[in-house]
Amino acid sequence: MLIALCTLIFIHFCALITPGPDFFLVSQTAISRSRKQSMFVVLGITAGVMFWALLALLGLNIIFEKMAWLKHVMLVIGGIYLCWLGFQMLKSAFSQKPVTEQQKFELPQSHLHFFLKGFLTNLSNPKAVIYFGSVFSIFLANPHLDGVHSLLFVIVSIETLIWFSFVAFVFSLPSFKAAYQNAAKWIDGISGGIFTLFGAYLIGNR
Numbered sequence: 001m002l003i004a005l006c007t008l009i010f011i012h013f014c015a016l017i018t019p020g021p022d023f024f025l026v027s028q029t030a031i032s033r034s035r036k037q038s039m040f041v042v043l044g045i046t047a048g049v050m051f052w053a054l055l056a057l058l059g060l061n062i063i064f065e066k067m068a069w070l071k072h073v074m075l076v077i078g079g080i081y082l083c084w085l086g087f088q089m090l091k092s093a094f095s096q097k098p099v100t101e102q103q104k105f106e107l108p109q110s111h112l113h114f115f116l117k118g119f120l121t122n123l124s125n126p127k128a129v130i131y132f133g134s135v136f137s138i139f140l141a142n143p144h145l146d147g148v149h150s151l152l153f154v155i156v157s158i159e160t161l162i163w164f165s166f167v168a169f170v171f172s173l174p175s176f177k178a179a180y181q182n183a184a185k186w187i188d189g190i191s192g193g194i195f196t197l198f199g200a201y202l203i204g205n206r
Contacts, residue, residue, distance in 0.1 A: 005148070005151070005152075005155070008152060008155060008156075009155060009159065011135065012136075012155070012156050012159050012160075013159060013163070015127060015131050015135075016159065016160060016163045016164075017163070018127070020125055020126075020127045021082055021085075021121050021122075021124070021125045021127075022045050022118075022121060022122055022125055022127075022164065023164075023167060024194055025041055025045075025085075025117065025118060025121050026038055026041050026042055026045070026118070026164050026167045026168050026171070027167055027168075027171040029041045029114065029117075029168075030167070030168045030169075030170075030171035030172040030176075031171045031172065031176050031177060033114075034172065035168060035169065035172035037111070037114045038114075038168040038171070038172060039165065039168055040111045040112075040114035040115045040118065041114045041115070041117055041118035041121075041164075041168070042118060042161065042164040042165055042167075042168055043115055043118065043161075044114065044115040044116060044117060044118025044119035044120075044121075044122065045118040045119070045121065045122045045160065045164055046157060046160050046161045046164070047115075047118075047119050047122075048118070048119045048120075048121075048122025048123050048125075048128065049122060049128070049156060049157060049160045050153070050157050051123065052122075052123075052128050052129075052131075052132040052136075053132060053136065053152070053153050053156050053157065054153070055132065056132045056133070056136045057149055057153065077124065079124070079200065079201070081120060081121075081124040082121070082124055082196070083196050083200060085117075085121065085192075086192045086193065086194070086196030086197075087192065087196065088192070090189060090192035090193065090196065091192075094189070126201075136152075136156070
């Protein structure tokens, strides 16, 4: 059992550190906004992971096997959301007016807004759909782990929270924020382009 748990921790960590929509959203929020706001994004992403893990515990892989079309629909909806998020970033990047510190304070600062942004981004993340619908489900099918499914849920939740909290901390350091002031449009433009490409890929390939 210990070997299986250690394997899960390692595989989930590999899945987390692979750059994807969650990573880019946390880093972009931390570097362009504040550590506090990026932490609400992290909490939203963690809530999304907990949601996916709960679905996996309830038999997400079986649902996908019986209703393959549902997986395609979820990926398309996720792709549309990521495209919309990318469009918002691109629009900000190509805005004629540079974003000043004063204008930043005038933008919406609701903590719920950032939480929902992280939550919805994770729900639309193709990595999450595939990971919890297949890889994570393999561990649930392991007879040696039948009595510790709740522990698996706790492990992936805490590991996600720790990793993205670290990302938020690093990218909110003064040196990163100073670099953002000099290259805000490039950073927002690149982030927006990545999100749009993610979304278009999902819609096109499902």
